[in-house]
Amino acid sequence: MEYEDKAGRPSKPPSPKQNVRKNLDFEPLSTTALILEDRPANLPAKPAEEAQKHRQQYEEMVVQAKKRELKEAQRRKKQLEERCKLEESIGNAVLTWNNEILPNWETMRCSRKVRDLWWQGVPPSVRGRVWGLAIGNELNITHELFDICLARAKERWRSFSTGGSEAENEDVGFSAADREASLELIKLDISRTFPNLCIFQQGGPYHDTLHSILGAYTCYRPDVGYVQGMSFIAAVLILNLDTADAFIAFSNLLNKPCQMAFFRVDHGLMLTYFAAFEVFFEENLPKLFAHFKKNNLTPDIYLIDWIFTLYSKSLPLDLACRVWDVFCRDGEEFLFRTALGILRLFEDILTKMDFIHVAQFLTRLPEDLPAEEFFASIATVQMQSRNKKWAQVLTALQKDSRETERGSPSLRH
Numbered sequence: 001m002e003y004e005d006k007a008g009r010p011s012k013p014p015s016p017k018q019n020v021r022k023n024l025d026f027e028p029l030s031t032t033a034l035i036l037e038d039r040p041a042n043l044p045a046k047p048a049e050e051a052q053k054h055r056q057q058y059e060e061m062v063v064q065a066k067k068r069e070l071k072e073a074q075r076r077k078k079q080l081e082e083r084c085k086l087e088e089s090i091g092n093a094v095l096t097w098n099n100e101i102l103p104n105w106e107t108m109r110c111s112r113k114v115r116d117l118w119w120q121g122v123p124p125s126v127r128g129r130v131w132g133l134a135i136g137n138e139l140n141i142t143h144e145l146f147d148i149c150l151a152r153a154k155e156r157w158r159s160f161s162t163g164g165s166e167a168e169n170e171d172v173g174f175s176a177a178d179r180e181a182s183l184e185l186i187k188l189d190i191s192r193t194f195p196n197l198c199i200f201q202q203g204g205p206y207h208d209t210l211h212s213i214l215g216a217y218t219c220y221r222p223d224v225g226y227v228q229g230m231s232f233i234a235a236v237l238i239l240n241l242d243t244a245d246a247f248i249a250f251s252n253l254l255n256k257p258c259q260m261a262f263f264r265v266d267h268g269l270m271l272t273y274f275a276a277f278e279v280f281f282e283e284n285l286p287k288l289f290a291h292f293k294k295n296n297l298t299p300d301i302y303l304i305d306w307i308f309t310l311y312s313k314s315l316p317l318d319l320a321c322r323v324w325d326v327f328c329r330d331g332e333e334f335l336f337r338t339a340l341g342i343l344r345l346f347e348d349i350l351t352k353m354d355f356i357h358v359a360q361f362l363t364r365l366p367e368d369l370p371a372e373e374f375f376a377s378i379a380t381v382q383m384q385s386r387n388k389k390w391a392q393v394l395t396a397l398q399k400d401s402r403e404t405e406r407g408s409p410s411l412r413h
Contacts, residue, residue, distance in 0.1 A: 102129060206238055220251060
């Protein structure tokens, strides 16, 4: 009867917690406000000095909280202003590229204004067109040729999956072992291409497109075939160009002297490129160069991966695309200038590392590289040694390697 209300309905007995709360004369609003509360009636009251001290502590907390809120609001405002400024800058750049530069490509591409815009990064909406024009089509590949190569690749895949005869294998110019290795490597590499994006994985929207371009290329250039690293280059092009145009750009890009030397594993020419790189390495970063020499850190340890994928595997994708922008403008020289920019950016860290840690660091660069700081580092690199530019140094080293059986002294470090 004790717990029945006036209507005669039984009610639940109060919980122990409710009893405790009922006995408390205060309800703190927050942990910071707790110091302002008087003590419960069953405890001695706060001394006046302690109450005053708590009041001051609370007021200091409020002041600090307001400062933090103001600082955060200022930070958000600055971010918003920078974003608006960036969007406005990109919008203006798009208009300039579309209305002034692209319609007059041949006459304007080498102008100072265009080169400066190029350095700042090509807007994503026009990047594909700019890359296509800059890479060119010296091979005169047509969309029809791409369709033919793709049809051949599909026929080869079909023949291989159904266990075609040796005669069929010979018709497409590959032994069964070559075909199996090439197909398996492409299949494996596609799944490892930008895995965080998921768009190139099995079932992703660009999986088949990437597979088609790589397969078509193995038919177009059976002498080169498929080499690991190609999938990253093709993937970046797919993100910026239509399929057939991506294939055209891909084939012409791989046909450039530097890429062909690396993808065909021309050891002599690769050593020449490494030797040329070391000339400018020593010129720009003598202290780090000496440290690398002391620890037997040769360029092949870190450069091969960077060159094979044109930095698309080593750098964040948006930063890699900006590297591609200037690479399309300046050619192979910029690939090695970028490498020196990376080494300069991390020079202080690298000079304190041993062989193992340097190799690990350079093969797995930090993911939070700030774009402006990164390009500022590249901008400080001078690609001139003893009044000779990159192309002149490379040509001289190639001449030395042809004239001497063992190569030039520069290659025998």
